[in-house]
Amino acid sequence: MxxxxxxxxxxxxxxxxxxxxxxxxxxxxxxxxxxxxxxxxxxxxxxxxxxxxxxxxxxxxxxxxxxxxxxxxxxxxxPSHFAFRIAEDQLQPWRSYLKEQGVDIISEVTWPAGGTSLYFHDPDGNVLELAAAPLWPNFYPEF
Missing domain, CATH: 3.10.180.10 (2,3-Dihydroxybiphenyl 1,2-Dioxygenase, domain 1)
Incomplete structure (x- = not known):
């Protein structure tokens, strides 16, 4: 089978x-x-x-x-981790918005494939990520 x-x-x-x-x-x-x-x-x-x-x-x-x-x-x-997918043109608006909300970006990574991730914590210390393509080989920009 x-x-x-x-x-x-x-x-x-x-x-x-x-x-x-x-x-x-x-x-x-x-x-x-x-x-x-x-x-x-x-x-x-x-x-x-x-x-x-x-x-x-x-x-x-x-x-x-x-x-x-x-x-x-x-x-x-x-703590655990998960990521939300965002469009590349939303990186700066998210940086500004998180700062306005008092949420510190703890790390920003530019990946070898060209994508960018913003990392921050929720109130319980879980690591959240906002990720703009491409990060992975199966991350299709049309989605």
């Missing part, structure tokens, strides 16, 4: 200690619309067919039974 296809990443997650601070940051600073709100999970619209899941650290280790089946438990300690 040949290997079935993967269409991409549907969702990525980050774990936080303070759900209210996370919501303020991801909704107010980054402008993401919350789609789901619960005690252990917030889900945000991160672009077409993409979701950012914010989990309450320490509250997700147990399996959760739903009407549709069991969601296996998972958890993470320490």
């Amino acid at each position: 040949s290997r079935p296809m993967i269409d991409g990443i549907l969702e990525t997650s980050v774990y936080v200690d303070d759900m209210d601070a996370a919501h303020a940051f991801y909704s107010r600073v980054l402008g993401l619309k919350r789609m789901v709100s619960g005690d252990r999970l917030y889900a945000y619209d991160a672009g077409p067919a993409q979701a950012l899941l914010i989990f309450h650290r320490g509250h997700t280790g147990e399996d959760v039974e739903t009407e549709g089946g069991v969601v296996p438990g998972h958890d993470l300690t320490g």
Whole structure:
């Protein structure tokens, strides 16, 4: 049997200690619309067919039974990382906007392929990245 296809990443997650601070940051600073709100999970619209899941650290280790089946438990300690894709012409507006919002850019990297990444922290110390193509061989500028 040949290997079935993967269409991409549907969702990525980050774990936080303070759900209210996370919501303020991801909704107010980054402008993401919350789609789901619960005690252990917030889900945000991160672009077409993409979701950012914010989990309450320490509250997700147990399996959760739903009407549709069991969601296996998972958890993470320490900071994690994920990146948002942005257009190259949005780098300077993001630099200015983050400064205006009091969010320090902790690093800026120009990649050998020519793309640029801006790195900063969320309120829980997770490392977020705004990345302008190209970074990876499969990063197509037409997206």
